[in-house]
Amino acid sequence: MSAHRAPRRFAGAERAHAAADAGRPVWLLDLDNTLHDALRSIMPRINRAMTEYVMRRTGLDEAGASALRVHYWRRYGATLLGMVRHHAIDPHEFLRETHPFPDLHALVRRDVRLAHLLRRLPGRKIVVTNAPEGYARGVLAALGVAPLLDGMVSIEAMTFAGRWCPKPSRPMMHKLLARLRLPASRCVLVEDTVENLRAARRCGVRTVWVSGIAWRARPAWQRPRRGQRGIDVHVRTVVQLARTPLASRIHGHRSRSE
Ligand SMILES: [Mg+2]
Secondary structure, three states: OOOOOOOOEOOHHHHHHHHHOOOOOEEEEOOEOOOEOOOOOHHHHHHHHHHHHHHHHHOOOHHHHHHHHHHHHHHHOOHHHHHHHHHOOOHHHHHHHOOOOOOHHHHOOOOHHHHHHHHHOOOEEEEEOOOOHHHHHHHHHHHOOHHHOOEEEOHHHOEEOOEEOOOOOHHHHHHHHHHHOOOHHHEEEEEOOHHHHHHHHHOOOEEEEEOOOHHHHOOHHHOOOOOOOOOOEEEOOHHHHHHOHHHHHHHOOOOOOO
């Protein structure tokens, strides 16, 4: 990460930009399986580390711990929340032990089209991820896009009333919008997880579903279809984002390619 300017964590400095770029969109970009493919080598390692953590904390065998991990993920949107609520674990310890990646540069695939997209996309770009900060910074450095981003909100910053509230928490989204001092309609959440998109849409945020990576990980009955509620625009890969009508409409004019 030292070779790149780190994206600023969401903080008071962000507010100063609000007046300066009035009228431009603010892109809230998910990280895993949106900006890069985490399915192949990263998610299996996180899932394995989480299962081992749950085994250590609960005494369950591997199958039981794996099932509990998935159950908490489906019920609360993050395994972490279930472990905090039902097993009183230290969330920072959980995040540290479940993201063991000293070799991220070897695992993350850099795609030059992503940097090209971020350079030409109008408006601010803020990464909003349910991943821990250290891991997210490592991925952005490996992708080579850290200097092209205006901020990052990691899971450690997603708290509300003293509780951890990662996506798809609507209170967290409202809090984020309030700090940005922006109407929700100026913001666009770009995500692979449809549940997160639906929640954001109910807050008034526009939504782009990036389906191409995570699609493979879901069984057929779980795969959302185009035109579903909560999805304004559907793209297969994030690099198609600049060509979407949503980008040009928010920007206030139609792009030349349309
Ligand atoms: Mg994702």
